[in-house]
Amino acid sequence: MTETDDMNYGDLTLHTDKYQVNMMYAHWKQGSLNRKAVFEVFFRKLPFNGGYAVYAGLERIVAYLRQLSFGDEEIRYLREQEERYEEAFLDELRTFRFTGNLDSVPEGTLVFAGEPIIRIEARAFEAHLIETALLNFMNYQTLVATKASRIRQVANGDVLLEFGTRRAQEADAAVWGARAAYIAGFHATSNLRAGILFGIPTKGTHAHAWIQLHDGEEEAFRKYAEVLPDQVSLLVDTYDTLRSGLPNAIKVGQWLESIGKRLMSIRLDSGDIAYLSKRARAMLDQAGLGYVKIIASNDLDENIILNLKQQGAKVDIWGVGTQLITSADQPSLGGVYKLAERENARGEWEPVIKISGNPEKVTNPGAKEVWRLVSRETGKAIADYVALRRETEPAEGKPVLLFEPAHPFLNRMVENYDAFRLLEPVFRDGELVSELPSIEEIRRHHERQLALFWPEHLRLLNPEPYRVNLSKTAWELKMSMLEQHRR
């Protein structure tokens, strides 16, 4: 947190859709601005045809909510709009702060489709404003953390470096994407700003231009090694990897040995990585440089890494760029922010449903709690149980029914479980009430999360779906509200 607070990150109060401000205005005009509402954030479909997602974005959301305020410049801008907002509304905005409650799954947690991962209870006035930014942050960061987690599965313990900045979708994506990748198990990023903002380790070698600015490859390697003898990683594909790059790298490696140092690694950034890495490994080993690591980069993703490994590529360290930072095979997560419950004109809470001709777009009414049920026998997660907030069974450890309305033969009572409440309090009445974990703690939390699930749910291809069940009570509420609408 402190680092993001210190670096001035730009005022994000207007980082919202205009219709949010128009709805705020309409609430203000009709006197309903203080009526409360519960909104929940969830996504309907797991990305990459995968079995899970890795939640990220909360630190950014917290920083955003804490800085929310309309200054002179914002007020002046709004005054100019064709909506011609009344001056008294603009005055109301001057004292605007986020005063609501926010509960969120901790970052690094494995999350699934159809379950609330953030819950906001706030004045309608505030809840509208923040929707756009919350989705923007959560959607992107969760997407990249999930992609990174998949890449890490195939890397199988190899070192993973995030190298995507130059192809990222602008500067924020580069740094928050680097952070998301680190949460999900990447080991370092090349982006120094991500390093200073988030305390992520940074790594770097040299570029082709370094070679080209010298009169020869060997000279360029040698000069680089003289300057940073403890951090030498040599890019060997500027001219010809096997006939020039490697022989020169080996000479410099041997020179480094002569001064009591060791060449750290060589990097392959083009060509046939499977073939070149095997040849490079053999050449290095033969020269007595068996300790020199091989880095590969060049449009890698989980499928290419899997295939390279299957071909016996001798790569120790993977530099992953474009495919990760843009989440190229699915560049957006469809997270939404939906009204679940509202305070009506009489001050009573009532659940709200959104109907749609598209069945999966019908929302689950009522403010909800998500429970992760973990077997006391196996220590593994059994299912996520989405119940109305008022339901107490999981908290009390009472038997709960995993209820499948379309497939009653799958119904199942769960006993002897531990129930973990996924949504944890972050803001209460606008005050931050939880200390956000450090990035290292988030990484460790993510590790523990992975261990909580059977590998069948996590595998990349055709995973066994992990159950997310609505409680019978929540289901019946939905059915009765649908019935009411039909009439």
Place this chain on the structure above:
Amino acid sequence: MTETDDMNYGDLTLHTDKYQVNMMYAHWKQGSLNRKAVFEVFFRKLPFNGGYAVYAGLERIVAYLRQLSFGDEEIRYLREQEERYEEAFLDELRTFRFTGNLDSVPEGTLVFAGEPIIRIEARAFEAHLIETALLNFMNYQTLVATKASRIRQVANGDVLLEFGTRRAQEADAAVWGARAAYIAGFHATSNLRAGILFGIPTKGTHAHAWIQLHDGEEEAFRKYAEVLPDQVSLLVDTYDTLRSGLPNAIKVGQWLESIGKRLMSIRLDSGDIAYLSKRARAMLDQAGLGYVKIIASNDLDENIILNLKQQGAKVDIWGVGTQLITSADQPSLGGVYKLAERENARGEWEPVIKISGNPEKVTNPGAKEVWRLVSRETGKAIADYVALRRETEPAEGKPVLLFEPAHPFLNRMVENYDAFRLLEPVFRDGELVSELPSIEEIRRHHERQLALFWPEHLRLLNPEPYRVNLSKTAWELKMSMLEQHRR
């Protein structure tokens, strides 16, 4: 410019890859930091299998170069790195400023594969640092401007709104993407921060939640219309578009007429847009509301819009989100930053080539100029001519040879042309020497650019490739350098 300067945008000096700083360190250590180099930015392949790209990103690049400086926090951070940079190097960084030259194509210009669109001439020390950020900005903004331009082609004069913030890849992508879309002809964005930063018009209606926070759809519509009677756009798909949404919108439209106002538009955000828009048009017309516009949104891109139009959809305004702001069918542009010429240890300039087993990755040596040759007869662009900086023919209007080494029968002398130098001076010795155009000027420039090309080069599918030719002199230099390398 002024707006981006005023809003504190965060310090971007460390928005770079670590290897750039390592190379700066190595230059400093070996005393070559002041030697100059020319780098050129270009991409090798047009995005979306299209015929052109729309350059964007320069305003951001200029703001970035002007703010470049290492403050205490950055120095402290670098001091902690495992590279253990010498203190004297960190002192050198304290006085670091961009002192080089930068030439760029103006934003909104149509650009093509293989031609330099930015040229940097600077101390190697500086040229390394800025590569990452320049590519990050140019790649994303050019990509979105190009995508937006394609969408605009099919929209064929309809109004286009950028609605993508919640699915954008973090906050910077939302605002710079909105700006790129506006440059290429979009009419407005929903993002208020893009509005205040860049002076782009902003538009907004209301969300489903507005309806759900009321006791009925008609009441919700009516209350919204009472508050903003001059800006009423009603979202009609919360419950049932044809049986509830439209009849209620029509009632409110008629009520608006009774108070001397007019319903502006209705919005369709789900379901079969082709069918619903035709039915909606008929219902509105029958109710005497023929002036009410129809807005469609929901995962639109150029192909869907084209198909909807072919089906006779009655849509006046298109709200385009995810597919545009993430450039979903190709989420990155592969722009690169390559060394073309360097000052050697004797202070002489010499061209540099990058060899690769991959023929299209072999660079064109020498600092270059790009000339757009426009026929004086037709007023249309004939070809872009990439010559060495020292070649004078185009500037003097002398005949130039469009030279195709692989297909000599395509060689062609061009006479009676106007030659426009595409790369314009932006920085000289670190000073901004050009006044950046306003966003409206950029938009108009983009219009004029479109008019400069035969439509066959611009069509979305199977465009006729526009010629980009290397001068014979530049080609011969390349060949001789390749020959030299082979020996």
